[in-house]
Amino acid sequence: MADIRGVETLMSVTYDIAARDFVRAGEAANKLKRLLQQLGLDPAVIRRAAIAAYEAEMNVVIHSYGGQMKVDITPETIEILCQDSGPGIPDIEQALQEGYSTASEEIREMGFGAGMGLPNIQRSADQFQIESTVGQGTTLHVTILHEAGE
């Protein structure tokens, strides 16, 4: 199937992400990683996609009221679109700074909430877009190029 830009999508998967479900948190990213491995993609590309997906998934679990992660695999890219409904991010620039976090002590005890989630996603991505509306939610779009490797 081809999208509106005429880009062929080889495969498309969508994962539901439940808010505050810390037992299942990370399942979507692990499923995505296995799928990309089955497709025989470059290990460095798989690693970057899995890290970005995992941090995005954790953000939805920790901060939102729930959301979805849609992943499109095209001949050139892996597109990760992560949308949640939730409180949104009032100051995105601040949220992108390493070490800035609004996570609770409970989250920190699990090893998250150190303010490295969004910077890690940015580091893994070839293209990175984030849009947020306070009181509505946040949308994250990550593009990873197959040919970029590490």
Add this chain to the structure above:
Amino acid sequence: MSACTRELLNHSSIRIRDIIDAIEAELLTQPSHMDRLVLSVCGADLMSDVLAFTKAKTLLLTGLTSVQVVRTAGVVDLAGIVFVRGKRPSQDVIQLAEAEDLPLLVTAYPLYEACGKLYCLGLKGCSELESGGRTGEWLTSGA
């Protein structure tokens, strides 16, 4: 007091069984995990740091026993997890690790001492591995 005998073992052939000997660890998962290769070691309690800085076949030493440690290990293909200071994960965590085919170990040593003993074995830290790439950018960008 014994001196550090770094580089005693060839670092490319260290297995989980060598780790068990060095830090008197107990394997919590299936016995076949004894033969798994370990290429580097990382000590961390922040999962975002594990995601950012580890390489493939890195052994993680941590004080956290939550299910998220196993999920994180799956995302970045860790060689295994060592829980330090005698902390034992719940049965749920062990079951998930078995399902993910991920070795879990527990040692009585605290994080610093366990890391020191493995460093003396000749095991490299993640920043010492030759392969740089995107996940190693932090070394050259800030330091």
